Amino acid sequence: MAKEKKFVEAITPMAEDFAQWYTDVVKKAELVEYSSIKGCMILRPNGYAIWENVMHQLDAKFKETGVENVSMPLFIPESLLQKEKDHVAGFAPEVAWVTHGGNEKLQERLCVRPTSETLFCDLYKNIVQSHRDLPKLYNQWCSVVRWEKTTRPFLRTTEFLWQEGHTAHATAEEAEERTVLMLNVYADFCENVLAIPVIRGRKTDKEKFAGAHSTYTIEALMHDGKALQSGTSHNFGDGFARAFGIQYSDKENKLQYVHQTSWGLSTRIIGAIIMVHGDDSGLVLPPRIAPTQIMVIPIAQHKEGVTEKALELKETLIKAGFKTKVDDTDKSPGWKFSEQEMRGIPLRIEIGPKDLEAGQAVLVRRDTREKRVVPFEQVTAVASAMLEQMQNDMLHRAKAHLESHIYEADDYESFKETVATKPGFIKTMWCGDEACELKIKEETGATSRCMPFIQEHLGDTCVCCGRPAKVMIYWGKAY
Amino acid sequence: MAKEKKFVEAITPMAEDFAQWYTDVVKKAELVEYSSIKGCMILRPNGYAIWENVMHQLDAKFKETGVENVSMPLFIPESLLQKEKDHVAGFAPEVAWVTHGGNEKLQERLCVRPTSETLFCDLYKNIVQSHRDLPKLYNQWCSVVRWEKTTRPFLRTTEFLWQEGHTAHATAEEAEERTVLMLNVYADFCENVLAIPVIRGRKTDKEKFAGAHSTYTIEALMHDGKALQSGTSHNFGDGFARAFGIQYSDKENKLQYVHQTSWGLSTRIIGAIIMVHGDDSGLVLPPRIAPTQIMVIPIAQHKEGVTEKALELKETLIKAGFKTKVDDTDKSPGWKFSEQEMRGIPLRIEIGPKDLEAGQAVLVRRDTREKRVVPFEQVTAVASAMLEQMQNDMLHRAKAHLESHIYEADDYESFKETVATKPGFIKTMWCGDEACELKIKEETGATSRCMPFIQEHLGDTCVCCGRPAKVMIYWGKAY
Numbered sequence: 001m002a003k004e005k006k007f008v009e010a011i012t013p014m015a016e017d018f019a020q021w022y023t024d025v026v027k028k029a030e031l032v033e034y035s036s037i038k039g040c041m042i043l044r045p046n047g048y049a050i051w052e053n054v055m056h057q058l059d060a061k062f063k064e065t066g067v068e069n070v071s072m073p074l075f076i077p078e079s080l081l082q083k084e085k086d087h088v089a090g091f092a093p094e095v096a097w098v099t100h101g102g103n104e105k106l107q108e109r110l111c112v113r114p115t116s117e118t119l120f121c122d123l124y125k126n127i128v129q130s131h132r133d134l135p136k137l138y139n140q141w142c143s144v145v146r147w148e149k150t151t152r153p154f155l156r157t158t159e160f161l162w163q164e165g166h167t168a169h170a171t172a173e174e175a176e177e178r179t180v181l182m183l184n185v186y187a188d189f190c191e192n193v194l195a196i197p198v199i200r201g202r203k204t205d206k207e208k209f210a211g212a213h214s215t216y217t218i219e220a221l222m223h224d225g226k227a228l229q230s231g232t233s234h235n236f237g238d239g240f241a242r243a244f245g246i247q248y249s250d251k252e253n254k255l256q257y258v259h260q261t262s263w264g265l266s267t268r269i270i271g272a273i274i275m276v277h278g279d280d281s282g283l284v285l286p287p288r289i290a291p292t293q294i295m296v297i298p299i300a301q302h303k304e305g306v307t308e309k310a311l312e313l314k315e316t317l318i319k320a321g322f323k324t325k326v327d328d329t330d331k332s333p334g335w336k337f338s339e340q341e342m343r344g345i346p347l348r349i350e351i352g353p354k355d356l357e358a359g360q361a362v363l364v365r366r367d368t369r370e371k372r373v374v375p376f377e378q379v380t381a382v383a384s385a386m387l388e389q390m391q392n393d394m395l396h397r398a399k400a401h402l403e404s405h406i407y408e409a410d411d412y413e414s415f416k417e418t419v420a421t422k423p424g425f426i427k428t429m430w431c432g433d434e435a436c437e438l439k440i441k442e443e444t445g446a447t448s449r450c451m452p453f454i455q456e457h458l459g460d461t462c463v464c465c466g467r468p469a470k471v472m473i474y475w476g477k478a479y
Numbered sequence: 480m481a482k483e484k485k486f487v488e489a490i491t492p493m494a495e496d497f498a499q500w501y502t503d504v505v506k507k508a509e510l511v512e513y514s515s516i517k518g519c520m521i522l523r524p525n526g527y528a529i530w531e532n533v534m535h536q537l538d539a540k541f542k543e544t545g546v547e548n549v550s551m552p553l554f555i556p557e558s559l560l561q562k563e564k565d566h567v568a569g570f571a572p573e574v575a576w577v578t579h580g581g582n583e584k585l586q587e588r589l590c591v592r593p594t595s596e597t598l599f600c601d602l603y604k605n606i607v608q609s610h611r612d613l614p615k616l617y618n619q620w621c622s623v624v625r626w627e628k629t630t631r632p633f634l635r636t637t638e639f640l641w642q643e644g645h646t647a648h649a650t651a652e653e654a655e656e657r658t659v660l661m662l663n664v665y666a667d668f669c670e671n672v673l674a675i676p677v678i679r680g681r682k683t684d685k686e687k688f689a690g691a692h693s694t695y696t697i698e699a700l701m702h703d704g705k706a707l708q709s710g711t712s713h714n715f716g717d718g719f720a721r722a723f724g725i726q727y728s729d730k731e732n733k734l735q736y737v738h739q740t741s742w743g744l745s746t747r748i749i750g751a752i753i754m755v756h757g758d759d760s761g762l763v764l765p766p767r768i769a770p771t772q773i774m775v776i777p778i779a780q781h782k783e784g785v786t787e788k789a790l791e792l793k794e795t796l797i798k799a800g801f802k803t804k805v806d807d808t809d810k811s812p813g814w815k816f817s818e819q820e821m822r823g824i825p826l827r828i829e830i831g832p833k834d835l836e837a838g839q840a841v842l843v844r845r846d847t848r849e850k851r852v853v854p855f856e857q858v859t860a861v862a863s864a865m866l867e868q869m870q871n872d873m874l875h876r877a878k879a880h881l882e883s884h885i886y887e888a889d890d891y892e893s894f895k896e897t898v899a900t901k902p903g904f905i906k907t908m909w910c911g912d913e914a915c916e917l918k919i920k921e922e923t924g925a926t927s928r929c930m931p932f933i934q935e936h937l938g939d940t941c942v943c944c945g946r947p948a949k950v951m952i953y954w955g956k957a958y
Contacts, residue, residue, distance in 0.1 A: 033602060033605065033606065035551070035552045035598070035601070035602070036556060036559060036601055037552045037554050037555075037556060037589065040552035040553070040554060041552075042549065042550070042551055042552065042598075042602055043549055043550035044549055044606075045547035045548065045549055045617070048547075048548050048549050048550050049547075049548070051550070052548060068524035068527075068528075069524065069527050069528070069531060070521065070522055070523055070524055070527050071521065071522035071527050071530070071622075071640060072514070072521055073514045073516045073519035073520075073521065073638055074519070074553075074591070074622060074624065074638050075516050075519060075575075075638070076516075077515060077516060080515060093581050093582060094581050095580075095581065096554075096577045096579070096580050096589075097577060097578065097579040097580075098575045098576060098577050098578075098591065099576065099577075099578045099579065100575070100576040100578065101574075101575050101576075101626040101637075102572050102573050102574065102575075102626040103572060110516065110575075112553070112577065112591070119514070119521075122514070122515055123512060123514075123521055126512065127512065127523075138524070142622075143550075143553060143621075145553065147580035147581040158580075159552055159553050159554070161550060329611075
């Protein structure tokens, strides 16, 4: 019983210590385990299965837009990394260096890829000759390494899993179109599948990707009112093409530089799922991303027919297309309920001897704990409706949370007060000057999140310096 | 036209130079591109799509046996690698070492994983306490790095993609069962999906995996008569468990060491597909693994209705479950045929203005070039039958090739002559002494491939030393 006790011990309540709640959830839902390499995490089956579903669904969306998958080397020679000057300045300080292969010292150091723009450029230089070779719409699913000082599971780790798309186009217009297209793929995925509403917009020059002309971002709001950058899409213009010499001959047989994009989404998104939807009983997974959607739990399972009926229900539900499991281990029902709740499995079906007699089962939603007693023959239909409703409700709740945590500030005093007292996004007007951005960050801890695609006219002057404003912008404290 | 010419230039015939034929195929079918990192290859869309299909199908088979996927760190601290002495001796000479993170020298070197036994042991030590935690049946799809001196695409590369399964069990019997089970999963996959017949058996002590009690292997025969080790499964007994201290309390509450296995299959298998099935026109892909199964090629596609009908056929075939594409680029039909053949797409459907008039299409098998003229309404049924037949025929041809290249030798003279003159496997009796194995390797270049599960009694004495024989064994020159 010692072990059972340990599990059902309450996790730290969110309201008491949100960071500790987060750590408790990722450990107790068995999503990750720390490894003996500082900052590198192990994704356990419960955690990796979520990522598998993200990969599966997002990959299908990419392919619908013509994207093809490839696999690029893990290593980048130092000289290749250095070809684009902004890019190397951004990444060189945080890469891992391989200096020896076997027993020999390498002639040139190799870094473990922190991102693969340089490798894709090196490839495109070799395989793009004519306008007929364009566009190239490549993506890879892999891990990358960035030497981080402070790390937290999913949110910031030395190694993390992601996908990185890299495209090359004949024209600047096509590249811009692709940059926005992929950002929208991410945003739609977050909203429709993960039930996470996001703000779509452009990063400031200060916050954009090293080497990019422009970076677009989706920003989500966590339960504690902090922002999480959840996916980014970059337009490189022809900057990398010029640095790497990637040219094609156009229809008039003239040499032109290609225009490029890259876009990435990482396991960080699992951190967002946890912090947007979780509660004091643990994880709450949106049905469309849950590796197990329904857990059938027999009560007094030694009683005749109970386990058999549970297994029968499972088969019926699997045939109807639901990812269903039965927990017929010898743990107590209470323990099984806690476990199912901790893991965020959307729907629980309880069935005991009395239910069996009455020809019914009890269906319980994870998010609201709404309970419905349902005749066996209606279990599939009701389970389907409850899961659908839960998915919708989760999105609406998250939207309401987001909308009720967007504040507005016209002047610097009210801005500072809002940052200090109201966790969430603050929308303001901005002059566009990096000096104001730096001042705000230094004095309040809030950073610019994005200049949203949907601009509002909130006033005429910059919230910081009072000079004429150029753009509307979101600020917030962020992970 | 310069580019078209380059493509349809014949590749080197197999009979003339098999190694060059292989290199031509991997390049011209656009499976790989060399990268600027020595020994690391780029998998292009045509190559990676094959691997995606391998992953997809094999992963489903793994999961049917209860396996769960995880993600482990890319790095192994030097001290961790050194915990099991045979293992470190086997791998340390060929690993890449990370010595710096960002601008700082690391306190301890990290190697880039050449394989992850040590990492899984470190995890199991932390998460296995009770017999109820067993078995652990974990797998990961990832890349590993081994610093190779000479490399060839797919067959031997510094970095390669693979899966590595790592399991922990309560008993030695269970571990042995799992080792054999996974070898059979590989063998069945090779035969049923890849149309590659394999010999299943056990490696000699000399050839087994560093740290294993026993290694099982599947050995395939390439078109040139050389063997390719195509997948391995290892039983570690409790050796790693003792080195890492992985213990569980059994039902009587006594501490016991776990018993472990690992098993892996890599992108090397794509090399096998190429070298078992390819011909002088390029790749030939078994229908069950082909990323594109049918290529519809319109002839005189500017003529009214031709391209429309091609696209209509494609839609019909996709709905019927076949991976189908239309090549409606502005290349010539001859060029398109060469390209489809080079890429090994199993079935070609030609449709021109006269076919349209006659209400028919021409179906051509890639392997035999068998042609069938078929009324539109029968295209789906005939395509299905031709693909099925092609899959079967490919396996039978490969089986006939394997069986006709297995030789037998009773004494050392005939053994040496067979090795020198007849490419293929040689089966013999063996005393079990490593001295004979070393002598054979040094004097003939043949290595022990495996002691097959299905043993035959070929005689009483060792083919090499003439002393009493203990076991039947296969020898061969290998990749």
